[in-house]
Amino acid sequence: MTETPQERRARAEIDELAVLLDGVGLGGPAPAAAVDDDAMQREIAAIVGRRPAAEPATVIPLRRRRSPWSLAAGVAAAVLLAVGVTLVPSQLGDPPAVAAAPPMLAYPIDPESLAAGEGAPATDELTALAATAAARVDPEPTGTVQHTLSQSWLLSVEVDDDTTTMAVEPTIGETWTAEDGSATFVQWRGPGLAPSGELVFDQTVDTAPDNAAVDLLPAGTFDAQQAARLSRDPVQLRAELLRSLSMLGCDLPDSPNAAVCLYLAITDLADRLVLPADLDAALWQVLADEPGLTLAGTVTDRLGEGAVALAFPAADWDSDPLVRVLLIDPSTGSIAGREEVTLSSELLDIDDPTVTQFRYDLSVGWTDVTGPSQG
Amino acid sequence: MSAGGDDAGEPAAAASAVAAFGDLYREVAPGLRAFVRRQVPEEQVDDVLAEVFLVVWQRWSGLPAPERVRPWIYGVARNKIRHAHSQRGRTALGADLVAADAFVHAPDPADGLAADDRARRLVALLPEAEADAMTLTIWGGLTATEAARELGVSVTAVTSRLSRARARLATALQDELDRDGGAR
Numbered sequence: 001m002t003e004t005p006q007e008r009r010a011r012a013e014i015d016e017l018a019v020l021l022d023g024v025g026l027g028g029p030a031p032a033a034a035v036d037d038d039a040m041q042r043e044i045a046a047i048v049g050r051r052p053a054a055e056p057a058t059v060i061p062l063r064r065r066r067s068p069w070s071l072a073a074g075v076a077a078a079v080l081l082a083v084g085v086t087l088v089p090s091q092l093g094d095p096p097a098v099a100a101a102p103p104m105l106a107y108p109i110d111p112e113s114l115a116a117g118e119g120a121p122a123t124d125e126l127t128a129l130a131a132t133a134a135a136r137v138d139p140e141p142t143g144t145v146q147h148t149l150s151q152s153w154l155l156s157v158e159v160d161d162d163t164t165t166m167a168v169e170p171t172i173g174e175t176w177t178a179e180d181g182s183a184t185f186v187q188w189r190g191p192g193l194a195p196s197g198e199l200v201f202d203q204t205v206d207t208a209p210d211n212a213a214v215d216l217l218p219a220g221t222f223d224a225q226q227a228a229r230l231s232r233d234p235v236q237l238r239a240e241l242l243r244s245l246s247m248l249g250c251d252l253p254d255s256p257n258a259a260v261c262l263y264l265a266i267t268d269l270a271d272r273l274v275l276p277a278d279l280d281a282a283l284w285q286v287l288a289d290e291p292g293l294t295l296a297g298t299v300t301d302r303l304g305e306g307a308v309a310l311a312f313p314a315a316d317w318d319s320d321p322l323v324r325v326l327l328i329d330p331s332t333g334s335i336a337g338r339e340e341v342t343l344s345s346e347l348l349d350i351d352d353p354t355v356t357q358f359r360y361d362l363s364v365g366w367t368d369v370t371g372p373s374q375g
Numbered sequence: 376m377s378a379g380g381d382d383a384g385e386p387a388a389a390a391s392a393v394a395a396f397g398d399l400y401r402e403v404a405p406g407l408r409a410f411v412r413r414q415v416p417e418e419q420v421d422d423v424l425a426e427v428f429l430v431v432w433q434r435w436s437g438l439p440a441p442e443r444v445r446p447w448i449y450g451v452a453r454n455k456i457r458h459a460h461s462q463r464g465r466t467a468l469g470a471d472l473v474a475a476d477a478f479v480h481a482p483d484p485a486d487g488l489a490a491d492d493r494a495r496r497l498v499a500l501l502p503e504a505e506a507d508a509m510t511l512t513i514w515g516g517l518t519a520t521e522a523a524r525e526l527g528v529s530v531t532a533v534t535s536r537l538s539r540a541r542a543r544l545a546t547a548l549q550d551e552l553d554r555d556g557g558a559r
Contacts, residue, residue, distance in 0.1 A: 010519030010534040014512050017541045029516050030409035044397045139527045331532035
């Protein structure tokens with residue numbers, strides 16, 4: 001098979017790195033130790049003697065949340081922000097260690113200008129991202145359940161009979177969406193951020209079941225095949241995405257909120273499903289042709305990686321001025337994360353642009369378990 | 376093929392699966408053990424290796440095409456190594472290794488333990504994305520295309536991660552040389 005230019009460049013890079021590491025005796029695979037046949041036979045026997053793979057791994061029974069699930073800002077908060085609220089301590093497990101807002105990413109344009117649509121047009125950048133995504137090779141699925149693991153700061157909303165309470169809190173979330181549309185959503189309190197605003201991974205996070213908030217959603221709740229079924233034609237795909245949020249009037253002709261609607265529809269998909277490369281390519285082509293969104297530059301995201309930032313204007317249902325930012329990994333054309341910056345809010349007692357939400361997917365892929373497993 | 380049971384009267388197909396699994400284990404495990412040993416503490420190597428091959432056994436009826444099995448196994452190993460790091464605290468592990476002793480002198484190539492120890496120190500210097508790209512290609516022997524597939528990224532992304540890793544390691548190794556030169 002002919003080597004592509006990308007493969008040729010990669011091979012050259014591998015060779016150079018191997019030469020560098022060869023200087024310290026690490027320029028290739030480590031030599032394998034001498035084989036002990038008896039020990040190896042015992043190892044093999046121990047593995048094949050375990051429970052057959054046909055049975056799913058045991059799912060830990062988790063405490064069910066009392067109140068309705070509140071996902072990242074998206075649709076739920078868009079509706080709930082219209083209700084009078086009171087800030088209260090976290091509803092998740094232990095009390096929050098830190099309540100400060102996350103540091104802002106270093107956008108080349110200030111958030112107010114982004115919110116006013118003063119960023120550069122994003123068409124060329126999105127077209128390039130679409131090409132990158134189209135060239136991406138996705139790993140083969142290793143199961144039929146779609147799994148996401150994310151770290152976020154979320155606007156948590158709890159609705160009681162007569163009050164609605166909100167808090168912004170660090171959260172680790174996992175979702176499992178099965179073939180039949182059932183889903184398990186689990187959230188734990190997350191660690192704080194590094195002073196730079198980057199996510200940290202070396203703090204102990206208590207992911208014991210007792211500290212988790214969980215929702216178990218029955219079969220048919222979601223369309224698990226939605227990512228596969230969506231059209232790859234940009235015009236048709238746009239229509240399908242807007243139709244999915246018809247409850248917000250997103251499918252109305254000439255909706256002034258079309259760009260935000262697309263942001264919400266795309267992020268809702270990405271929160272639960274594995275988006276294949278060709279769908280990512282089609283999504284960026286949809287956005288490339290969408291007026292209203294602008295380029296917020298290339299930033300270092302909270303994982304320390306470079307990301308292309310796209311700014312979406314506020315919707316007319318947003319009670320506070322804000323800008324939503326979608327972050328795309330330029331090396332893969334996949335979503336890296338997203339951020340929301342609220343410019344001011346009486347409700348949240350905010351006078352200056354403040355990060356009120358972000359989410360980064362740490363892992364997205366296919367699995368054969370449907371929830372947290374033993375061991 | 377189906378996962379085997381442990382009854383004396385197990386079906387011939389299951390026995391065949393066990394035998395084939397055993398062959399694959401003997402072929403891949405020694406090299407994979409060496410790969411893992413360069414990235415996790417010695418006391419965790421057996422557990423990581425066992426977890427990897429348990430996944431292989433559980434997926435036996437749905438393994439990738441034969442030419443992709445080995446890269447896929449190394450991709451699974453990468454996930455298990457990450458899990459081991461997150462349980463230990465990856466940054467804490469790196470800090471432990473660096474604090475315990477700054478870089479050792481170039482080890483005697485015959486001294487496998489020292490080489491593994493040094494390998495762990497070097498890997499701990501890299502962000503995970505760069506470490507994955509480097510370890511899978513240089514130490515795992517995967518091509519860039521194979522590594523890209525297992526990491527779920529493009530070949531271009533692998534190249535850029537390798538380039539960044541090379542720059543970081545070159546700096547670290549030069550710093551070590553400078554320290555050695557200053558110590559003399």
